[in-house]
Amino acid sequence: MGAADIASALAFFLDLLRIDSPSGGEQRAAGACAAWLRALGFAVESEPVAIGDGVSVNLWASVPGDPALAPVLVCAHLDTRWSGLPDVHRQSDGWIVSANEVPLGADDKAGVAAVMAALAHLVRNDRRHPPIHVLLTAGEEIGSAGVRSSRRIHGQLERALVVDAEAPVGTLVEAGYGQARLFLRFSGRGGLGPTSVWRLLQEATRRVGPGLSGELMRLEPDGPGFEAEVAVWMSPDTDWRIAKARYQSWAAEIKRRTSPDDVRSQFLYPAYDVRSSGWLQGVRRRLERERLPSACVRMRDGCDANWLASLGLVPVNVGVGYERAHTREERIHEQSLEQLTTILVAALTEP
Structure with a gap:
């Protein structure tokens, strides 16, 4: 010293x-x-x-x-x-x-x-x-x-x-940028299979909303089922509250279309x-x-x-x-x- x-x-x-x-x-x-x-x-x-x-x-x-x-x-x-x-x-x-x-x-x-x-x-x-x-x-x-x-x-x-x-x-x-993560878990018993979920999520990441961009980070087996993780980035040019509301609306639509057995959303940082x-x-x-x-x-x-x-x-x-x-x-x-x-x-x- x-x-x-x-x-x-x-x-x-x-x-x-x-x-x-x-x-x-x-x-x-x-x-x-x-x-x-x-x-x-x-x-x-x-x-x-x-x-x-x-x-x-x-x-x-x-x-x-x-x-x-x-x-x-x-x-x-x-x-x-x-x-x-x-x-x-x-x-x-x-x-x-x-x-x-x-x-x-x-x-x-x-x-x-x-x-x-x-x-x-x-x-x-x-x-x-x-x-x-x-x-x-x-x-x-x-x-x-x-x-x-x-x-x-x-x-x-x-x-x-x-x-x-x-x-x-x-x-x-x-x-x-801000970032949120959406985690979706599927049991594999009926419902959509991995290929269908992959296609839906890939399509969804292209239409997250103004000021937001998405990416499918992973889709992998989890026991008898499978799990998906999607990242969404929020532009600093968009008001944080508006971006957060758009993300939540988008995540609700994903849940409706894919019907996961479990869904979890996490805001990593604003x-x-x-x-x-x-x-x-x-x-x-x-x-x-x-x-x-x-x-x-x-x-x-x-x-x-x-x-x-x-x-x-x-x-x-x-x-x-x-x-x-x-x-x-x-x-x-x-x-x-x-x-x-x-x-x-x-x-x-x-x-």
Whole structure:
């Protein structure tokens, strides 16, 4: 910690990769991050949150700043999609990969590490910045359970910097799609067979409604019967309430036409749009001031940013630089960690 600076993101990241932290099992990773934050002099608290049938923790830290400036919530997530430890290899070309069956976990341990290094740099170099609230969440990979269970996200926080976009470093997410899933189970005793259901669902995904798009994700045997899963994405250009109503009407029609034995609908995350926000433009100006490249995109996959927006915050999600998340081929370049830390420092620094 005594040598913490922008380059220390790599060291933080490699340390985190040695800690198993699947959704619901983030406690050890939270403890390690808490120790790092306390060593920097920050006030740290653990917030118990329900994850599945157990209890895990969100980690909160507060960083004093200029009280004349509006505070910022900085958010990344502690959990990984899969359990186990990757066999970490640092290749000669700078890429960091896993050589075993366990995905690397750069989603989102690289984001957490860059947040740590950026905070260290701000404090040790006495950079002017707003009051910062750090939130390292549990259960993001299972529907942002940590954010949705938190009792500490309150109205005093209006803007957030989320560090969790699967995109090149310098990417700023200006809008995110919402998503729902429809699960249909058929017993196989009479009624429609798999081929008929497949045809009906394929047809239905082509006419979900304005601002919505659908995809049949799977149709597979389940005991003597079969099960189907359909994903529906909701455009940020369509009001969330209207999109949700259209989806529910469409799902009711699917149920009527296919007559499943069991049907379940799940909203994974809401859509949001921050294109017109002053916070997004402010982050872009800060990056331009430091001559750092940036590009604004829409994101189809959801994360904590979607739910923070639904709670009234304006989130700007930042590209972390990892690629092929949740697969054996997941990887991140060493240079991405340094670049991301530089971008976070620029985004949080006031002139």
